[in-house]
Amino acid sequence: DIQMTQSPSSLSASVGDRVTITCRASQGIYNSLAWYQQKPGKAPNLLVYGTSRLESGVPSRFSGSGSGTHYTLTISSLQPEDFATYYCQQYYSTPFTFGPGTKVDIK
Amino acid sequence: EVQVLESGGDLVQPGGSLRLSCAASGFTFSNYAMSWVRQAPGKGLEWVSGISDSGGYTYYADSVKGRFTISRDNSKNTLYLQMNNLRVEDTAVYYCAKRTTENGWFFGYWGQGTLVTVSS
Numbered sequence: 390d391i392q393m394t395q396s397p398s399s400l401s402a403s404v405g406d407r408v409t410i411t412c413r414a415s416q417g418i419y420n421s422l423a424w425y426q427q428k429p430g431k432a433p434n435l436l437v438y439g440t441s442r443l444e445s446g447v448p449s450r451f452s453g454s455g456s457g458t459h460y461t462l463t464i465s466s467l468q469p470e471d472f473a474t475y476y477c478q479q480y481y482s483t484p485f486t487f488g489p490g491t492k493v494d495i496k
Numbered sequence: 497e498v499q500v501l502e503s504g505g506d507l508v509q510p511g512g513s514l515r516l517s518c519a520a521s522g523f524t525f526s527n528y529a530m531s532w533v534r535q536a537p538g539k540g541l542e543w544v545s546g547i548s549d550s551g552g553y554t555y556y557a558d559s560v561k562g563r564f565t566i567s568r569d570n571s572k573n574t575l576y577l578q579m580n581n582l583r584v585e586d587t588a589v590y591y592c593a594k595r596t597t598e599n600g601w602f603f604g605y606w607g608q609g610t611l612v613t614v615s616s
Contacts, residue, residue, distance in 0.1 A: 390558065423602035425541075432591055432606035433541065444596065444604060476541055480601040483555045485531075487541040 391415050391479050395488035401496040408464040410491045412477035417457050421481035424453055424462045427490075428473045436475075437462065467493070498522040498605045500575075500592045505610030512582050516610060518575040518592030526550070526570040528595060531603065532577050534588035534612075544590070545577065546601060560586075582614045 392415040402408050412422065420440040425433035435444045437453035440460060450465045464471055472495055477488040504516040518530070531546040545566040546555045554566050565578040575592055589609040596604030 421600065423600075425603075427541075432609060433603070434606075435596070435602065435604045438596070438598060438600060438602045438604075442598075478541075478543075478602060483546070483601075484557045485543040485546070485601050487543065490540045 390484055391418060391482060391486055393477055393479055393486050393488040395475075395477060395491050397491060398489065399492040399494065401494055402467050403496045404467055404469060406467045408467050408471075408493060410462045410475055410477075410493075412455075412460045412462070412488050414458045414460075414479055414481075418479040418481035420456060421479055422453070422455065422460045423478045423480060424451075425476045425478065426471075426473045427476065433476065464493075498594065500594060500605060500607040502590060502592045502607040502610040505590065505612045507613045507615065508582055509616050510582060510584055510614055512614070513578070513580045514582065514612060516577040516579065516590055516592075516612070518577075518607060520573045520575065520592075520594070523594070525568075525573040529601065530568065530575045531593045531601065532566065532575075533591045533593050533603065533606075534586075535591070535609075536585070536588040539588075542588075547575070579612070582612075584614050586612060587614045588612060 424437040427433040441453045474490045474492045501519045532544040547566045563581045567576045591609045592607040593603035594605040
């Protein structure tokens with residue numbers, strides 16, 4: 390099974406900050422990587438798929454990059470509505486595993 | 497509008513069984529693979545099981561293999577998850593999830609979730 394790790398596990402940031410979250414796979418996943426945002430009590434919301442393809446309706450301040458086993462999600466200018474938990478997910482092979490999450494809260 | 501609506505969550509004793517349902521609308525159900533994803537209280541997301549559009553292929557996480565069975569009825573636009581020999585660690589909100597129009601087992605549409613509690 391492919392194991393996914395994320396760093397940091399949590400971070401505190403201010404509105405306007407640039408935020409980068411890292412996701413690593415235990416083996417190559419060939420850009421089959423998605424990112425989700427989840428707010429308390431709500432279902433996850435797809436942000437990025439295919440490493441860098443922005444889901445329709447997602448603000449352009451979100452971007453994804455990476456290759457091989459190393460991937461990143463960047464928020465260029467953090468907005469109040471972006472405080473949430475972010476998960477990466479590989480869909481290269483079953484079981485389709487999620488990272489443990491990165492909680493972004495207000496500094 | 498794409499909608500998936502889960503039901504069937506309940507309180508069940510360890511060793512018991514439960515069947516979850518997911519009613520789909522707003523898209524051609526038979527054209528899309530579907531999945532179940534769960535989230536234990538205060539924990540992260542865990543993909544549980546997936547099924548191909550025709551139902552001919554099924555996939556499971558190691559943690560549920562042999563105990564859970566995913567199925568679908570394309571005539572009823574409904575996805576199911578039969579859960580047997582339930583354990584305390586199966587306690588979670590269970591989400592039904594569908595990909596976008598893009599190919600790949602990532603999930604652009606989610607239900608609101610149904611809570612399964614396994615406790616004596």
